[in-house]
Amino acid sequence: MAEKVYPMTAEGKEKLQKELKDLKLVKRPEVIERIKVARSFGDLSENSEYDAAKDEQSAVEQRIIQIEQMLKYAQVIDADSVDPNEVSIGKTVTYTEVGTDDPETYTIVGSDESDPLNGKISNDSPIAQALLGKKKGEKVTINTPGGTFDVTINDVKTNANA
Known part of the structure; x- marks a missing residue:
């Protein structure tokens, strides 16, 4: 089965590459640190900070996967x-x-x-x-x-x- 092609401009591809870099080098480590801090509060069953950080981590990881997929199958239109x-x-x-x-x-x-x-x-x-x-x-x-x-x-x- 053929993969979906993502047509985009060179500017759009560059923007996605910057977003991916920011997610991996800035956002992901920030969220991991928030999870560590929230864990230190103790009981995770009633820890809203931990739940919020885990939800954010999931969103960040999903966006990373989405951008990587788009870049892998990008078709830059000249x-x-x-x-x-x-x-x-x-x-x-x-x-x-x-x-x-x-x-x-x-x-x-x-x-x-x-x-x-x-x-x-x-x-x-x-x-x-x-x-x-x-x-x-x-x-x-x-x-x-x-x-x-x-x-x-x-x-x-x-x-x-x-």
């Missing part, structure tokens, strides 16, 4: 290697909904990098799915849970030019 007018992961796309004059701009990133409030949408989102592979000037129909709408792609830029 937006510069794609046609400059084509929408792809790592590019910023500006479009206008048909019938309006208000352009919207999003950078399409891997799912773990998405941050919609800062204009970064996941490649798995309905908007990105509709735009991926399309080119500047094309009209595209976007199907979202909130409804369907048509847009015209005004501009496509690599992050270096965004």
